[in-house]
Each structure stands twice: as structure tokens, then as C-alpha cells.
Amino acid sequence: MFVLTKVKHELRIAPQKLSLPLLDAITSEIQNLFFDKVLKDMGLCITLYDVRAVEGGFVFPGDGAPRFTVDFQLVMFRPFIGEVLTGKLKKCDKTGLYISLQFFEDIHIPEHLLQQPSVFDEEEKLWIWNFNGNDMFMDLDEEVRFRVVQVKYPTIPIEQDKGAKPFAPMEITGDINADGLGLVSWW
Amino acid sequence: MKVLESNAGLLSNLEVLELLQKRGAAKGPLGGSISPAEYKVYEFLVDTPAGTQTRAALEEFVKEVKVFKLTEAERLQSVNLRPATAVEVHLIVEDCDERLSGEQVDSLIETVDRVLPSPPEKPEAEEEEAKGEEDEELDEAEEGSGAA
Numbered sequence: 001m002f003v004l005t006k007v008k009h010e011l012r013i014a015p016q017k018l019s020l021p022l023l024d025a026i027t028s029e030i031q032n033l034f035f036d037k038v039l040k041d042m043g044l045c046i047t048l049y050d051v052r053a054v055e056g057g058f059v060f061p062g063d064g065a066p067r068f069t070v071d072f073q074l075v076m077f078r079p080f081i082g083e084v085l086t087g088k089l090k091k092c093d094k095t096g097l098y099i100s101l102q103f104f105e106d107i108h109i110p111e112h113l114l115q116q117p118s119v120f121d122e123e124e125k126l127w128i129w130n131f132n133g134n135d136m137f138m139d140l141d142e143e144v145r146f147r148v149v150q151v152k153y154p155t156i157p158i159e160q161d162k163g164a165k166p167f168a169p170m171e172i173t174g175d176i177n178a179d180g181l182g183l184v185s186w187w
Numbered sequence: 188m189k190v191l192e193s194n195a196g197l198l199s200n201l202e203v204l205e206l207l208q209k210r211g212a213a214k215g216p217l218g219g220s221i222s223p224a225e226y227k228v229y230e231f232l233v234d235t236p237a238g239t240q241t242r243a244a245l246e247e248f249v250k251e252v253k254v255f256k257l258t259e260a261e262r263l264q265s266v267n268l269r270p271a272t273a274v275e276v277h278l279i280v281e282d283c284d285e286r287l288s289g290e291q292v293d294s295l296i297e298t299v300d301r302v303l304p305s306p307p308e309k310p311e312a313e314e315e316e317a318k319g320e321e322d323e324e325l326d327e328a329e330e331g332s333g334a335a
Binding site: 009046071075083086 | 189191197199200207222223227230260264267272274
């Protein structure tokens with residue numbers, strides 16, 4: 001679920017932060033720049049693991065702030081393909097299920113990766129798995145176990161249709177079509 | 188920004204939880220130096236099996252499951268998900284039928300149950316514990332009035 005990523009970045013420390021100990025100033029700058037942001041192909045940045053090296057401290061002419069080259073490690077949320085995760089069912093529609101991990105919402109389980117045979121109930125707006133003649137409802141807010149099949153990092157669209165869903169920089173596609181997957185209460 | 192190494196190692200849920208605690212997550216999003224996004228991750232993790240785990244239990248577990256010859260990712264998943272049934276073990280371990288016998292699956296479940304602490308039952312119960320003794324008394328008083 002979480003991985004470490006080693007990064008090197010040139011940070012500009014604003015003069016008002018220079019009264020702080022250097023490491024604290026660097027930490028707060030990294031927090032502003034990276035936390036809760038998706039880095040392409042790297043995942044969602046959660047927090048700072050450690051600062052490994054700090055170099056430089058040059059002040060360029062015409063600029064009142066020092067620049068440090070900092071070598072640090074970030075904790076990224078980047079599930080591997082095939083990883084099993086548990087989240088809450090947030091929304092159902094005809095295209096499938098939407099799962100939330102509280103801190104990450106863009107998880108979709110498409111129709112063709114649900115248990116077979118599953119049908120969408122138009123009245124209840126819920127998916128039902130027909131298991132040996134029993135109707136198993138997938139109720140909202142239930143815990144769902146799913147397997148990660150794909151992690152996508154779409155590029156930012158230049159123009160977006162009015163009705164289009166909000167842009168997500170990182171999208172996970174899940175699969176629940178196997179024994180043990182689906183609602184946790186089923187198994 | 189330059190990425191020196193995109194995968195410098197996997198982290199278990201417990202390690203991330205400990206890291207966030209060190210940054211002051213227990214104080215809440217406004218108390219410590221923690222950002223709201225980090226607090227969300229913290230809230231998610233305390234309700235997972237990682238909420239009750241300790242480093243010692245994890246080390247013990249890694250030692251004990253060596254006999255099953257699991258891959259690193261499979262060990263990580265076992266720790267994060269804490270499988271309690273055979274069907275969960277089959278999900279986590281690839282080609283489980285070929286690699287582990289029925290008895291080995293049972294013994295893996297037994298090891299998980301014995302070495303890893305049981306997961307947090309209810310999120311409400313845990314929050315109350317964290318608040319401390321004074322609040323416990325309050326809760327008891329509330330429970331009493333509720334029963335009456």
C-alpha cells in the first residue's frame with residue numbers, strides 16, 4: 001500500500017522561515033510542496049519519511065532567499081498490481097462501484113469486474129450479486145475487499161465537458177470477481 | 188524535482204501509522220503540526236489491524252512465517268490484512284493451492300492469530316481509550332444514565 005520514494009529537490013526557503021531551525025523550515029516547505037499531491041507514476045504523497053542530506057544555501061543576486069538542494073524520502077500511497085485492499089462502498093451506478101479509502105476516493109470497480117452474475121437494481125440504485133439463486137445486495141458504506149488491477153495517471157484535460165466527472169490525477173481500477181473479494185460480510 | 192529511486196522499499200501500515208503518530212497525529216488535525224490529509228490517513232490506519240500491532244509482534248511474525256516461503260509482498264499483505272480464514276489466505280498468496288498444503292494454510296492462520304494482536308473491534312471504543320481516565324469516568328456515567 002505504501003512505498004518509500006527517494007527524491008532530490010531544490011527548495012527555496014522564504015526569509016521569514018529562517019528564524020526556525022533549518023530542518024523544521026525544510027520540513028514545512030516540503031509539506032507545502034508535496035503533501036496530499038499526486039506525483040505522476042509515483043502515487044499520492046502522504047508524508048515525509050526522512051531528510052537524508054541538505055546542501056547549498058546559496059542566495060542568488062536579486063533574491064532574498066537561500067536555496068538548498070535537499071535529498072529526502074517521501075511516503076507514497078501507491079498500491080502494487082494485485083494488492084488486496086479494503087475500503088468502504090461510497091457510490092453505485094450503472095458503470096460499477098466506487099470505493100473510498102477515506103484519504104483516497106478515486107477507486108472504481110467496473111461492471112465487468114464484479115462477481116458474475118451481478119445485476120444493477122434501478123429502483124434501489126444498488127448492485128446485486130445473484131449467488132446460487134440468492135440476491136446479495138451491495139449496500140452503501142459496507143466494507144469491500146478488492147484487488148488492484150490498474151493504477152492510471154491521466155493527463156490534465158485542456159478542455160472539459162460541462163457534465164464530465166471531476167478530474168482525478170490518479171485512478172485505481174479494482175476487481176472483486178474472485179473468492180474472498182467483495183463485501184467483507186459475505187465471507 | 189529529481190526522483191532518485193522510485194521504489195526505495197515497501198512500508199507496512201504499522202510503520203506509516205507510527206510515523207504519523209511521531210508527527211503528532213494523536214492530537215488531531217488542529218493540535219499538532221500534521222496536515223489534514225495526513226490526519227485522514229491516520230484515521231484510516233487506526234481502524235485497520237495496524238491499529239493494535241507492535242513492532243515486536245511484526246518481527247516475531249516475520250520470523251515465524253519463514254517456513255512458508257512467502258514473498259515479501261505476501262508477508263506485507265498478511266501483516267496489513269491479518270487473514271483469519273482460508274479464503275483470505277488464498278487471496279493473498281499467489282498459486283496457494285500449489286505452494287501451500289491445507290495444513291500449512293491452517294498453520295499460517297494459527298500463526299497470524301497467535302502472533303499478531305487482534306484487530307481493533309470498534310472505532311468508537313478505541314477513541315474512548317485514547318482520551319484517558321477522566322473521560323472513561325464520564326463515559327461510564329453516560330452509559331449508566333443511558334441504561335436508566
